[in-house]
Amino acid sequence: MEKKMTIHTQPARSEREELQQQQHQQQRKVALRTRGHAHGAITRLASPGDVGELIKPFIFLDHFEADAADAPKFGFHPHSGIATLTLILSGQAFYKETTGREGIIDTGGVEWMRASSGVWHTGGLHGKERGKGFQLWVAMPPELELAEPHSQYLDASAFETVGPARIIMGEYEGRKSIVAAPAGMTYLDVRLKAGERWSFIPPKGHNVAWIAVHEGGVSAAEYMSSGELAVFEESEGGIHFEAASDTGFVLGSAIKHPYDLVTGYYSVHTNAAALSQGERNIAQIGSRLHSQGILKQTR
Secondary structure, eight states: OOOOOOOOOOOOOOHHHHHHHHHHHOOOOEEEEEOOEEETTEEEEEOTTTHHHHHTTEEEEEEEEEETTTSOOEEEEEEBSEEEEEEEEESEEEEEETTSOEEEEOTTOEEEEEOTTOEEEEEEEESSSEEEEEEEEEEOOTTTTTSOOEEEEEOGGGOOEETTEEEEESEETTEEOSSOOOSSEEEEEEEEOTTOEEEEOOOTTOOEEEEEEEESEEEESEEEETTOEEEEOSSSOOEEEEESSSEEEEEEEEOOOOSOOEEOSSBEESSHHHHHHHHHHHHHHHHHHHHTTSOSOOO
């Protein structure tokens, strides 16, 4: 009697699963490393005229660490065309802006201020604990660079976590931050224990990626230590991390901003006309602050 052969078939993998498998097998190389330029308690790791061109829409990144009593105090100053995102890793910071909002941000909290058509603000470290964090500037697309300003001040509890990563901005692994940022960008606060491994698989279309290490050391194609910013080659490949010690870093990933960076003193826009309008707007706000006695002089 003839026996019938049973053939077991595997279900076809989805396109997403195939892409993830390919990305897990790849390791993006490091294209650039820098320790930036230190100015006292603040280290400028990226600016629009240098690293910002490689990682736009992320165009400016400062790391700061100081005792609150010794930290620099920033007087009122303007922005237009961009958003600033300040992440407080430890300590507290205060803020005040010409939209009428002011308050205190605690450890783990975030200030998101989309300046767009123009805002003046001030801030600095607060309290008695040593403060540490990052301030990031994000370039806005044309439809938002002269829009009405918008800001959010969020406690640590407002952010979701996937594995070792807190989702500060954008989306990751099906979870989404409540920060009202434009689509196509993700910003994570990552903590790894010594020896721990973690793979970042970017959302579809994200060809820009970088990390800034603020604690310990981590390997990802190359070893990077605290104080370094590393820019990865443009691709949609995965980035595989292994912590050499207890480590912390922020990671930015995005679809590359396709517009020029047209810069003013405190403003970044996509074209000269938008920059001119933004600078007129902030000059008008500055004149009002001057007449109110808040500013001794305007730029």
